[in-house]
Each structure stands twice: as structure tokens, then as C-alpha cells.
Amino acid sequence: MALSHENALTITQLQSDQCENWDTYVEKHEDGAFFHLTGWKTVIEKTFGHPCFYLAAWCEQQLVGVLPLVQVKSLLFGNSLVSTPFCVYGGALADTDAIRLQLENKALDLGKELKVDFVELRDRKPLDNPNYEIFCHHSTYGCELADTPDAILAGVKKKQRAVIRHSLKNELQSVVNKDVGTAYDVYAESVRNLGTPVFHKQFFHNLAEVFGDKLDVLTVLTSEGTPVSSVLSFYYKDEVLPYYGGGLHDARALKSNDFMYYQLMCHARELGCTRYDFGRSKDDSGAAKYKLSYGMPAEPLHYKRALVEATEQPNLSPNNPKYALFINTWKKLPLWLSRLVGPYLSKYLG
Structure with a gap:
């Protein structure tokens, strides 16, 4: 698009009858990711009730840029405007850098209007904007x-x-289906053991309802037919993204998580996928080292933030020492209690 057209740019919030147009734009854009799709707006609103602001840039009735945003506000964890919570990638997609900058600055204006602590854009690639600073580890x-x-x-x-x-x-077997209930049960116990609050079970069901044709569950069974590991994965643009996975107590001895991810690679290739996206991990963490053990190189992410009401960058990382007592206590909770209380906290930890 010629730069002269950018002077006529208008930015509006997405309307319900524009979702197909938006998703087509994401599909065609080289940097469009699964997490840019409008289905996330539906899932987040339905599951967590967070306000969504999906900004669409138009020029002469043609969609030329998109930026999904969600406000996450709580007394415990502050008030932020994020693209996009619960997603590893986000940020603006646009026909040109000039349009992208207008979308990003519009997000900052919205953040000021909402009096958020900060605006966060989860860019995968380095995309400069003088109003933001890179903030990602x-x-x-x-x-x-x-x-x-x-x-x-x-x-x-x-x-x-x-x-x-x-x-x-180890006489393990894998099954692939849409059984998000089993995936949730395994995931809930797995994250409790790590000291992390789990989502509400309805989150998994909403994901399946909205992204049914782009989602499946691979579960590993013992020789007795008991689930021991399970992963919920997304499929988009010839990629598979294992997203919510975990294993029960016996998984380590049986090496069922290793079995699971290998089986997922093979299954995805049979479906026609050509790439395996193992997702985000904090640098130097145990999860990062595990992914490196497969020979997958680390690709640094380039999230950026603009402070609004906050005077310094908040540290919401689980590695923050002030959360250590909470994490250690959470690990010791009965599973039923962690599943009861967890959703009231995890909805703000996107």
C-alpha cells in the first residue's frame, strides 16, 4: 500500500460481522499466528470475562492491519493491556510499518484511557517503536x-x-482425540505439582468449542490403559503447537512425556504439518533446557512494553522471590482444593 494512503487510515474496534475478514487477514499475513485469530476473543470473554479491544486498521474499506488487545485487571496482579494474554505470540500485523506504528500507538492511547499500569505487545520479531521498550526474558x-x-x-x-x-x-500407547477432559485432569495435577494455579476446566472446553477443527488431544496410556501424560495441541499454517501438556507422578519413571512429544511429532507429520512449535519458555529455565535437549535452537522473543501508570517494570515472573512461599505452599495443596481455588487466580496470570 502506498504511504499516501496511510493518511486516510481509520482504526476501529472489531465488529462481530468482521471476524471472518480479520481471520482471513491473519491467514494471509506472513507473521499471522494462531494467537491472532478472533476465536481467542470469544474464548477469553466467555471464560474469564476480560474486556477485549480488537483494533482493526482500515483504508478505503480495506483491512490493512490488526491488533488484538485484552485488559487484565486485578487487585493482586495489577492492571494491564496485553496482546495477547494466555498466548505466547501477539502484537500488531499490518501491511506496512507505518500502519503498525499507528496501531501500536493507538493501543498506548487506549491504555492511558483505561489507566493501565502498562501496555504489553507480545511480538515474536523485533519491531521498533520509540514509545515502547523491549521487555522479555x-x-x-x-x-x-x-x-x-x-x-x-x-x-x-x-x-x-x-x-x-x-x-x-515401556509398553506405552498413545491415543489422539478431542478428550479435553482427560487433558485437563492431567494438566491440573501437573501444574499443581509445579506450584502453579490451574485454569477453570471450562477454559479447555471453550477452546475445543471455538477451535475444534484446529485442536486435538494426544494422551499417553500405561499398559493398564491409565492416562499418564496428555497434551492439548493447536494446528495452524502447517504447524503443530503443543500448548497445554503435563504428566502425572509416574510420568518421569516411564518417560511418558518424552514418548508423548515424539508421538505428537509423528502424528502431526502424518496430518501434513511441516513444523513443530515447542513454544515459549523462560530463558535458562528447566523447560528451556528440556527443549534444547531436542536440538531445537532458542529464538529470542521480542515482547515490548510501554509504562502508563506504573513507574517501573513489574516483575510477575514465578522466579520472583516474593512468590516463592506461595509456590511452595501451592505444591502441597490437595488436588481438589487447587482445582477449586486456582481458577480465581489463574485468570489474571495470562
Whole structure:
């Protein structure tokens, strides 16, 4: 689009009859991610009740840019405007940098109007804006998928490949379906053991309802048919994104999580996926080291923030020492209690 057209740019909030137009734009944009889709607006509003502000840039009735935003406000964790909470990628998509800058600055204006502490844009790539500063300590990991199971396994680094080979001898089996109930049960226990509040079960069901054709669940069963590991994955643009996964107590001994991710790679390739997106992890964390063990390089993320009411960058990381007591206490909660109380906290931890 010629720069002269940008003078006629208008930015509005997404209307319900424009969702298909928005999603088509995301599909066609080279940086459009699964997390830019309007389905997240539906899921977030329905599950958590957070106000959503999906900004659409128009020029002569043509959509030329999008920026999904959600306000997350609580007494405990502050007030923020984020693109997008509960998602690892976000930020603006636009035909040109000039349009992107207008969208990002519109988000900052909205943040000032809402009196948020800060505005956060979860850009995957470095995208400069003098009104924001880079603020991220995470990387994402991924790899291309080889054509056969043997080739996929051969592409894993030697030490982790040996672990996967070991798991293949443990009489495990995998099933793929839409059973988000089992995925949630396994995930809830897994995150409780890590000291993290779990989402409400309805979140998983809402994801399945909205993204049914782009979602499945792979569950690993023991020789007795008992679930031991499970992962809910998204499929978009020939990629698979294992997103909510975990394992029960026996998973470590059985190496069922290693088995699970390998089986998911093979399954996704059978479906025609060509890339495996292992997602975001905090730099130098145990999760990051695990992903590196597969031979997947770290790709630094380039989230950026603009402070509005806050005077310094808030540290909401679970590695923040002030959360240590809470995390250690949470690990000891009965599972039923963590599932009862967790949703009241996790809705603000996106």
C-alpha cells in the first residue's frame, strides 16, 4: 500500500460481522499466528470475562492491519493491556510499518484511557517503536518435521534420542482425540505439582468449542490403559503447537512425556504439518533446557512494553522471590482444593 494512503487510515474496534475478514487477514499475513485469530476473543470473554479491544486498521474499506488487545485487571496482579494474554505470540500485523506504528500507538492511547499500569505487545520479531521498550526474558523453540518417524527421531539430539528410545520400550500407547477432559485432569495435577494455579476446566472446553477443527488431544496410556501424560495441541499454517501438556507422578519413571512429544511429532507429520512449535519458555529455565535437549535452537522473543501508570517494570515472573512461599505452599495443596481455588487466580496470570 502506498504511504499516501496511510493518511486516510481509520482504526476501529472489531465488529462481530468482521471476524471472518480479520481471520482471513491473519491467514494471509506472513507473521499471522494462531494467537491472532478472533476465536481467542470469544474464548477469553466467555471464560474469564476480560474486556477485549480488537483494533482493526482500515483504508478505503480495506483491512490493512490488526491488533488484538485484552485488559487484565486485578487487585493482586495489577492492571494491564496485553496482546495477547494466555498466548505466547501477539502484537500488531499490518501491511506496512507505518500502519503498525499507528496501531501500536493507538493501543498506548487506549491504555492511558483505561489507566493501565502498562501496555504489553507480545511480538515474536523485533519491531521498533520509540514509545515502547523491549521487555522479555523468554525464547521460543521449534524445528522442521522430517518425513518419517525414524527420520524425526534421528533429528533429535543423541542424549534425548536415547531417552525416547527407552520410552518406546515401556509398553506405552498413545491415543489422539478431542478428550479435553482427560487433558485437563492431567494438566491440573501437573501444574499443581509445579506450584502453579490451574485454569477453570471450562477454559479447555471453550477452546475445543471455538477451535475444534484446529485442536486435538494426544494422551499417553500405561499398559493398564491409565492416562499418564496428555497434551492439548493447536494446528495452524502447517504447524503443530503443543500448548497445554503435563504428566502425572509416574510420568518421569516411564518417560511418558518424552514418548508423548515424539508421538505428537509423528502424528502431526502424518496430518501434513511441516513444523513443530515447542513454544515459549523462560530463558535458562528447566523447560528451556528440556527443549534444547531436542536440538531445537532458542529464538529470542521480542515482547515490548510501554509504562502508563506504573513507574517501573513489574516483575510477575514465578522466579520472583516474593512468590516463592506461595509456590511452595501451592505444591502441597490437595488436588481438589487447587482445582477449586486456582481458577480465581489463574485468570489474571495470562
